[in-house]
Amino acid sequence: MDNNTWFEVEDPEEYDEDPWDFDETELAFLAALRTRAAAWRVSWAPSNVSRPEDDSSLLVWVTLLDEERPLILGEWAVHFCGTHVRAGKVSDQLFNLHESHKHGFFRTSGTADELALRCADWFESLLSRPVVRAEWPAATGAIATRWEFADTKEALVISLDVPADGTPPARRVPVRP
Secondary structure (H helix, E strand, C coil): CCCCCCCEECCHHHHCCCCCCCCHHHHHHHHHHHHHHCCCCCCCCCEEEECCCCCCCEEEEEEEEECCCCEEEEEEEEEECCCEEEEEEECCCCCCECCCHHHCCEEEECCHHHHHHHHHHHHHHHHHCCEEEEEEECCCCCEEEEEEECCCCCEEEEECCCCCCCCCCCEEEEEEC
16 A cells, blocks of 8 residues: 555646635545545555536546556546546546446446445455556567456557457566556
8 A cells, every 4th residue: 555645636726727616515525535545455546636627527537557658558537426426437538438337337326425435446446456568579579568457358558469369468567556
């Protein structure tokens, strides 16, 4: 477990924007989420708090990285809307979500505390999944690479042409944890 803080609030003034104005329910959700996250036994990952461009929700997210490269492998977010949340893998820079169970998408309702607990458990489960970098050297000296969840082999990022014939990688390097 790392001593980094989870879910820091981005400072919009860095981008010449007005400060966030979180309401009581949003602050209660964030406090409960942070309390639960402080007890996680997972490797730290970057996490943030802000609002989406349309200001429709409180937005919290985590980013999985291959710090050795450095490369973003994916981002997963929660849109908190007071009495319900939408959560899943981020599909674009506006933090829209892949609305597919394949990408961990879920929608649920409840109190701020109930939703924070559900979201914290979901984030912890995601952050507990092992990530590996599979590598296939090519005759040209290039290395085809696929970053994947080790438990399911779900691809996160693919670089160059990974063999489609099922050839096993020459090497599998643990990325997290």
